[in-house]
Amino acid sequence: MTMLYPVGIQSFKEIREGGYLYVDKTALMYNLVSTGKYYFLSRPRRFGKSLLTSTLEAYFKGEKELFRGLAIESFEKDWTEYPVLHIDFSGVAYKAESDLQKMLNQVLTEWEDKYGITAQSDLPGLRFRQIIDAAYEVTGRKVVVLIDEYGKPVEDNLTNEELGETYRTVLQGFYSTLKVKDEKIKFAFLTGVSKIGKVSVFSGMNNLRDISMVLQYAELCGISETELQEYFDESIAIMANEHKISKETCYRKLKEQYDGYRFHPDSEGVYNPFSLLNALQDREYGNYWFETGTPSMLVNVLRKTTFDITTLDNQEVIASTLNGADSIVDNPVPLLFQTGYLTIKSYDPDSRLYTLGYPNGEVKEGFLNSLITYYLRSSNPEESKAKVPKMRTALIKGRPEDFMNYLTAFFANISYQIQGNAEKNFQYAMYIILDLIGMDVQVERATSSGRIDLTVQTKDYIYIIELKINSSAEKALQQIEEKGYASPFATNPRKLYKIGINFSTATRCIEDWKIVG
Known part of the structure; x- marks a missing residue:
């Protein structure tokens, strides 16, 4: 039946x-x-x-x-x-x-x-x-x-x-x-x-x-792991068979994509029911929640605030913040939590701090895609989208020149001019791209002599990236050397590359870049 x-x-x-x-x-x-x-x-x-x-x-x-x-x-x-x-x-x-x-x-x-x-x-x-x-x-x-x-x-x-x-x-x-x-x-x-x-x-x-x-x-709405196994085990077996994977693997993929919403620090995560039901009906791991409406209101709010979007996936807040009704321009975190873009990841009873993050893969990918359309509006979205997996492959395989070529071409399609704090917005755009392609990216990593703009780490490689606006890639590399940004990784066996990037606000493109490795 x-x-x-x-x-x-x-x-x-x-x-x-x-x-x-x-x-x-x-x-x-x-x-x-x-x-x-x-x-x-x-x-x-x-x-x-x-x-x-x-x-x-x-x-x-x-x-x-x-x-x-x-x-x-x-x-x-x-x-x-x-x-x-x-x-x-x-x-x-x-x-x-x-x-x-x-x-x-x-x-x-x-x-x-x-x-x-x-x-x-x-x-x-x-x-x-x-x-x-x-x-x-x-x-x-x-x-x-x-x-x-x-x-x-x-x-x-x-x-x-x-x-x-x-x-x-x-x-x-x-x-x-x-x-x-x-x-x-x-x-x-x-x-x-x-x-x-x-x-x-x-x-x-x-x-x-x-x-x-x-x-x-906490489980009054949404679907718990217990309910998933009780009501949908047969459906998941069928989905796993169609994708030629084990049932256990199918459970794991569904969990990564749609689970993770927590409405109390001691509660289990629950699945978004709309996305889960669509996935089981279509037998595909789609981004169904975002297809029903983009968070344009949230993006507009973030445009008006000085909130650092690179901290979205690791927010530490007190309980009153989660229930806050204060100005969302001053602090958009309560709105992001209440609307489901952030959820409770952990709670420290000693400090009484909640750590928030994206609930799952669907929310993270969908929200980053929404953010990137604000910071980087492409004149050829399909061509730009096709470069994303290529950038990921280049970094994983230790080919920084290929990565920079793809990245430069990506920015060449951008029709939106980064305004306001150009250096900060360019850093945000770079962070979103790297996070979106699944990289372990760290922003403003502190060292004894300064802060590294971007640090990307893969299994075999480390990339230190310094960004400049209307300057030169040479000066970016010079700062990496003078500040000793590579020192924390001196004993790390992975191959390290230093990348200097200069962005021009006049052309809205990456003007020049250099790699030392």
């Missing part, structure tokens, strides 16, 4: 009635609904938040038949039907002041028609309160409120502060209903990609429990 993968399906009812595979999260869900009332959950996009919300909706509507054979069936006995108000802020691009008002008006009108009332106000918050009163009176039961992507209007305008603040004010009034009508609310669950703005949007709601980094609910 062919397995049906629910790729892109966010309706619990459709999955259950359509015979699609469903990874059972209902035991965790039951614990959630039976031990609390107001919850907030932040997870990256395409991580199953909408499916979880849809599952909660079916549960609170008492649709018992949809849960047959699932864990919750042994816990729940009553299956009481409650009025459910479910609103999803995704699917709309909030670019004009009226966009949010139109979206809210459409949803509120549908609810008003359902419960037979006429709006007594134009304000969304006051209409929401009236609707909760009506739902409570008509059904005789408390109301369940489910909100998907609570902050998307604000997140769409992180670089448009004026419009973002306007949306924030509207949402603040709308969400205040949850506190005002507390006695008529049975349960409320809100999801979002980012916590940025949560503090101000939910001003005064001190009863909203944030479970985004609670160990107990």
Whole structure:
């Protein structure tokens, strides 16, 4: 029997009635609904938040038949039907002041028609309160409120502060209903990609429990290693057979590409469900998450900040940073963590520092590709892309001249002029290229007499690279010698090459380079 993968399906009812595979999260869900009332959950996009919300909706509507054979069936006995108000802020691009008002008006009108009332106000918050009163009176039961992507209007305008603040004010009034009508609310669950703005949007709601980094609910969304083996072992065997590799190798490759998201320092890593399901359906190790939307907003944020992108894969932060809602221009790390581009790699209880890094290969490759399109916009992307594996091979095989020829040709296709701090941006571009091709690259390696711009190490070779802007390759090599940058590697048996590179801001090309080895 062919397995049906629910790729892109966010309706619990459709999955259950359509015979699609469903990874059972209902035991965790039951614990959630039976031990609390107001919850907030932040997870990256395409991580199953909408499916979880849809599952909660079916549960609170008492649709018992949809849960047959699932864990919750042994816990729940009553299956009481409650009025459910479910609103999803995704699917709309909030670019004009009226966009949010139109979206809210459409949803509120549908609810008003359902419960037979006429709006007594134009304000969304006051209409929401009236609707909760009506739902409570008509059904005789408390109301369940489910909100998907609570902050998307604000997140769409992180670089448009004026419009973002306007949306924030509207949402603040709308969400205040949850506190005002507390006695008529049975349960409320809100999801979002980012916590940025949560503090101000939910001003005064001190009863909203944030479970985004609670160990107990770390696997509420996503697929754990245990679930992967329980639900997908047969699929992985088929995929391994098609690729003519062992099942163990297939598991490892899937883990490297899609696993690694950790939402608590003591939790196991979980897989991105969207990417994993696509990979098993297509039987390919693609970059599915990035194909659904590039992180242009994040790249735009990084353009406005002085944040050192070369430290992305080794960030040390305190706990409050992970939950931060401060200015993303001053510190984009909270946003990068909350949106899934960085995750928890380790935690030191003595220093109380978290170390962050890319979750997996898909995120790292996709994000570096997005960054490189900003720093280096190629006039011939396919030709430039073809040079990437050749650069890698040249470095691994100890052919620095070939590497530099490919690199020079790569920059010759660049139509974007590096601006601002040209030396720093050129260094960033070089770092991204080397990291993207899978090199062990270190930026600003400290020595007793200075800092090496770039150090690349392979199994058999070491490359010390010094960069100059509007100068000469000779001066770059001279600095390597005068500063003794090669001294730390004096006893290393690997072959060492010193490379001096001069970049011209006038021609936007590598003007000259020299190698000593």
